[in-house]
Amino acid sequence: MSEPGAAAGAQGADPRGPGSAPAAAGTAPAAVGSAPAAVGSAPVARGSAPVAAGSAPAARGSAPATEGSAPAARGSRVAGMSLAVDPASAEPPFRQLKGQIVEGVKRGALTPGTRLPAVRKLAEEVGVSTATAAKVYRELEESGVLEGRGRSGTFVSAADLPGSVLARAAEEFAERAAGSGFGAEEAVAAVRNAFGNLG
Incomplete structure (x- = not known):
């Protein structure tokens, strides 16, 4: 059970x-x-x-x-040296290029007869306007540093560079001094003081 x-x-x-x-x-x-x-x-x-x-x-x-931003770093190669513009510099691009060419000629990097780029090419490679590049060449031709040979291009002149550079520098200084209201005596005194500070 x-x-x-x-x-x-x-x-x-x-x-x-x-x-x-x-x-x-x-x-x-x-x-x-x-x-x-x-x-x-x-x-x-x-x-x-x-x-x-x-x-x-x-x-x-x-x-x-x-x-x-690449164009800022571009430059134009001329006879082993580079012409370039520093956008961070307080100095205008015109004066930068002009000073570099003069310095290159003084140091011998740009020898007499050296051909420089055409205005349009220089402007494109450096990154400035054609008007700025043309102004650089024009003023350097007037001071005897460069010489234009028509369609052949622009070349480094064989003229007396030191005398030409000094004359042009004096002209620029005189123009700026007169534009600021200073006379010749005051300008000459300022130049003497500047040379005295160099030593």
Whole structure:
């Protein structure tokens, strides 16, 4: 009698045992149901990719700015020396170029007969206007440092450079002194003081 009772008890336990299985199985959909949430988060990650991709054009867009700054570093090579303009200098580009040519002639880097670039080419290579380049050549021709030979181009003159440079410097100083309201005596005194400070 105890064996049938035990068997019945065991059979009675079966409904609860299988009944508990659906409960366990019922939890599986919850786990499966969480997968769409994980999958659903993927579009968010993918949606952020266009933002990163969208920032790339900004980085590419900055490249022209870097390329645009290149002309400041350009120069014109003439007989082993480079004529260039420093945009950070307080001195105007006109005076920078003019001074570099005069200095090159004085040091012997630009010897008599050396041909300089055409006005348009110099302007393009250095990064100044053609009017500025033409003014540099014109004033150096007037002072005897350079000489124009028509279509042949512009060349370093064989004239007395030291005398020409000094005469032109004196003319420029006199013009600036007179423009500021100073007379000859005051200008000469200022020059003497300047030479005295050199020593």
